[in-house]
Amino acid sequence: MLTSGRTAIATIIASIGAGSGDEVLLPAYHCRAMVEPVRWTGATPVLYRLNPDLSIDIDDLRTKISDRTRGCIIVHYFGFPQELSAILTLCREHGVPLIEDCAHAMYGDFDGLPPGAGGDYAIASMTKFFPVADGGCLVSARHELDSPALRAAGGRYAFKSCLNLVERAVSYDRLRPLNHLLAPLLRIKDLAWTRIKATATQAANHSESSDALGFSPDTIGVRMSTPSRFIFRRTAAARLVSRRRNHYRFFCDAFAGLPNCRPLVRNLPAGIVPYVFPLVVDVPQTVFPILKFDGVPMFRWEDIPDGICDVSTRYSRQLLQLCCHQDLRDSEIEWMAAAVRRAVNT
Numbered sequence: 398m399l400t401s402g403r404t405a406i407a408t409i410i411a412s413i414g415a416g417s418g419d420e421v422l423l424p425a426y427h428c429r430a431m432v433e434p435v436r437w438t439g440a441t442p443v444l445y446r447l448n449p450d451l452s453i454d455i456d457d458l459r460t461k462i463s464d465r466t467r468g469c470i471i472v473h474y475f476g477f478p479q480e481l482s483a484i485l486t487l488c489r490e491h492g493v494p495l496i497e498d499c500a501h502a503m504y505g506d507f508d509g510l511p512p513g514a515g516g517d518y519a520i521a522s523m524t525k526f527f528p529v530a531d532g533g534c535l536v537s538a539r540h541e542l543d544s545p546a547l548r549a550a551g552g553r554y555a556f557k558s559c560l561n562l563v564e565r566a567v568s569y570d571r572l573r574p575l576n577h578l579l580a581p582l583l584r585i586k587d588l589a590w591t592r593i594k595a596t597a598t599q600a601a602n603h604s605e606s607s608d609a610l611g612f613s614p615d616t617i618g619v620r621m622s623t624p625s626r627f628i629f630r631r632t633a634a635a636r637l638v639s640r641r642r643n644h645y646r647f648f649c650d651a652f653a654g655l656p657n658c659r660p661l662v663r664n665l666p667a668g669i670v671p672y673v674f675p676l677v678v679d680v681p682q683t684v685f686p687i688l689k690f691d692g693v694p695m696f697r698w699e700d701i702p703d704g705i706c707d708v709s710t711r712y713s714r715q716l717l718q719l720c721c722h723q724d725l726r727d728s729e730i731e732w733m734a735a736a737v738r739r740a741v742n743t
């Protein structure tokens with residue numbers, strides 16, 4: 398258990414020996430959190446194309462494999478499995494390790510196996526499924542992971558992880574009746590912190606604030622923090638699975654027949670535990686800002702380079718990822734659905 402999914406990607410790419418002059422295959426539809434760890438190893442990300450349903454364009458993938466290819470990363474987008482057999486065959490033919498990015502697929506039944514059991518390695522992200530401030534994992538069903546002992550994160554890191562959690566819980570009104578007690582304390586902390594930071598920045602003439610999307614190499618070799626591991630172990634998987642599935646199905650029904658948009662996947666087969674609800678909208682330039690303004694929890698992956706994969710470029714604007722987290726209340730899901738219906742009808 399590591400500190401994040403991106404740390405897990407960097408760890409595995411480095412440990413299979415990829416570095417400067419080597420290439421790692423990545424899907425054209427991706428987020429920065431996948432690219433930066435690959436770049437950190439010195440290897441060059443090479444992007445392959447996807448089909449409109451986000452399945453892998455195998456013919457394109459084949460042309461992208463070279464004698465410098467050291468790894469191939471695939472993504473089970475939003476919790477839905479990629480068809481593995483053709484990719485596995487291709488990777489085996491060329492001796493390229495297959496890395497399953499299961500950041501969206503923490504749970505599920507993929508042909509009788511858990512996600513991540515088909516390829517050489519798999520990574521996952523805890524923060525996407527659990528109420529934790531850090532955490533990622535790296536597993537292999539095929540290889541002995543040469544795991545050097547992970548360093549404990551240290552008290553400061555664990556404390557920050559805890560504080561971050563409490564702050565977020567309070568800001569979303571999740572800790573009643575403690576809220577009234579905690580909110581003023583946190584405000585005092587924020588004020589003090591802003592002061593300290595301003596002073597420190599003046600003194601050192603640099604800002605320490607880390608980019609949330611960035612990847613920091615100093616988290617490599619560090620173990621997931623104790624508070625996060627505690628919460629991870631205490632989370633009831635059955636409730637997580639059923640609530641996420643219920644939220645997803647609610648969105649399916651709410652958006653059925655709605656003009657100007659369509660779910661990327663219309664139904665939810667058994668065994669799928671969704672990460673988000675992917676909605677493709679026809680007029681993102683109006684819909685996206687409206688939903689942002691309304692405060693609907695959703696986002697899109699915008700850092701997709703032009704000219705490689707038309708599908709991915711289009712989805713960087715049109716594909717909205719709507720949260721369907723287990724801890725969203727039914728009333729919040731209903732409110733989100735109503736906001737989307739209004740936005741696509743304007």
Ligand SMILES: *Cc1c(COP(=O)(O)O)cnc(C)c1O
Binds near residue numbers: 400498500
């Ligand atoms: C979020 C994400 C990651 C990185 O996970 P973190 O835990 O946020 O570092 C990797 N791959 C995909 C597809 C992701 O969505």
